[in-house]
Amino acid sequence: MRFSFTLDATDGAARTGRIDTPRGAIRTPAFMPVGTAATVKAMLPEQVAETGADILLGNTYHLMLRPGAERVARLGGLHRFMNWDRPILTDSGGFQVMSLADLRKLTEEGVTFRSHVDGSKHVLTPERSMEIQRLLGSDIVMCFDECPALPATEERVAEAMRLSMRWAERSREAFGDRPGHALFGIQQGGVTRALREESAEALKSIGFEGYAIGGLAVGEGQEAMFGVLDYAPAMLPEDRPRYLMGVGKPDDILGAVKRGVDMMDCVLPTRSGRTGQAWTRRGQVNLRNARHAEDPRPLDEGCTCPACRGYSRAYLHHVVRAGEMIAGMLLTAHNLQYYQDLMAGMRGAIAEGRFAAFEADFHALRAEGDIERL
Known part of the structure; x- marks a missing residue:
């Protein structure tokens, strides 16, 4: 069976x-929970699947450093290693090299850097990124690219974009012919329309199974991001998946889907869950707040997750304040369930031609805020 998009x-x-x-x-629009180091933090794989997730994201940079791609390959690949039998997308490692690595040096060939884990020296090139992702066995592979943080000068953004396009061509060649696996190109260009167009044309001339919109959600703000998404998705082939990398908050996701995006990922629901933050239909809820201390009601009465089915706000407040591990487990499960329910709701609304009404209801309920305190 080959990779295809309908x-x-x-x-x-x-x-x-x-x-x-x-x-x-993978049902689209899709939200991909982030399993950076071969685990979605505080969740068992089967629990992640129960939320409705069809695909996870793994991180090339972190996995190449620990436990190592060659070791994962010897142990049967990433799916077997982490006990997840559904699709996995791996990012290229480029963003993490730029944001996490120490003493990095960027050249036309690639990036030389020292690990933030133990200081060991590594070289990551388009060819090595493709090799690592092949060893991991991911279903969707991302091109190696450079993503400068915003704000940056247009000259700097253009330079990074054109380097990324040369690296995309090398990634395509190194990826080779792998039936059943897909390689996605990554559009860059910051918030400049002409650079986005140039990048899209370069990627289409190379040819990919899917296309990502990179270089957003890196400090430019929602208004600027939506400004780019008003035109960037339409620059990419209509018959291929479009993936917005690293997004985001629920209203970011809704706005991206409204503008033609098919796939997203973000650490937000899992990271928030570990810090006492819950995402609900009424917006964000901080379980550390004293208002929840004697509240016997569920976090969200319309949610089917374990936290909402079996535990009160008072209990969640208690375990969050006490620093108990179950707090992160329950709130992560809730947040991932909320995100997947949001995606399912949007899929149904699009199929039935009522997305505008869905969007209006989404914003209206959030505007009301959390349920009144007892």
Whole structure:
């Protein structure tokens, strides 16, 4: 079975469809929980699947440093290693090299850097990134790219974009012919329309199974991000998946889907869960707040997650304040369930041609805020 994408319905620019892979189908629009180091923190793989997630994201940079791609390959690949039998997307490692590594040196060939874990020296090139992702066995592989943090000068953004396009061509060649696996190109260009267009044309001339929109959610703000998304998705092939990298908050996700994005990922729901923050239909709830200390009601009465089915706000407040591990487990499970419910709601709304009404209801309920305190 080969990798394929089917577009089932559209409502304005919003799209719903299906990505088929040998390891299963991915319903779009899709949110990918982040399993950086071969684990979605505080969750068992089967629990992640129960939320409705069709695909996870793994991180090339972290896995190459620990436990090492060659070791993962010897142990049967990333799916077996982490006990997840559904699709996995791995990022290229480029963003983490730029943001985490010490003493990095960027050249046309690639990036030389020292590990933030133990200081060991490494070289990451488009060819090595493709090799690592092949060893991991991911279903969707990302091109190696450079993503400068914003704000940056247009000259700096253009330089990084053109280097990324040369690296995309090398990534395509190094990826080779791998039936059932897909390589995604990454559009760069910051918030400059002409650079985004140049990048899209370069990627289309190379040819990829899917296309990502990179270089956003890196400090430019939601208004600027939506400004780019008003035109960037349409620059990419209509018959291929479009993936917005590193996004985001629920209203970011809704706005991205409205503008034609099919896939997203973000650490926010899991990271928030470990710090006492819950995402609900009414917005964000801080379980550390004293108002919850004697509240017997569920976090969200419309949610089917374990936290909402079996525990009160008072209990969640207690375990968060006490620093108990179950707090992160329950709130992460809730947040991931909320995100997947949001995606399912948008898929249904697009299929039925009522996305505008869905969007209006989403914002109206959030504007009301959390339930009144007792």
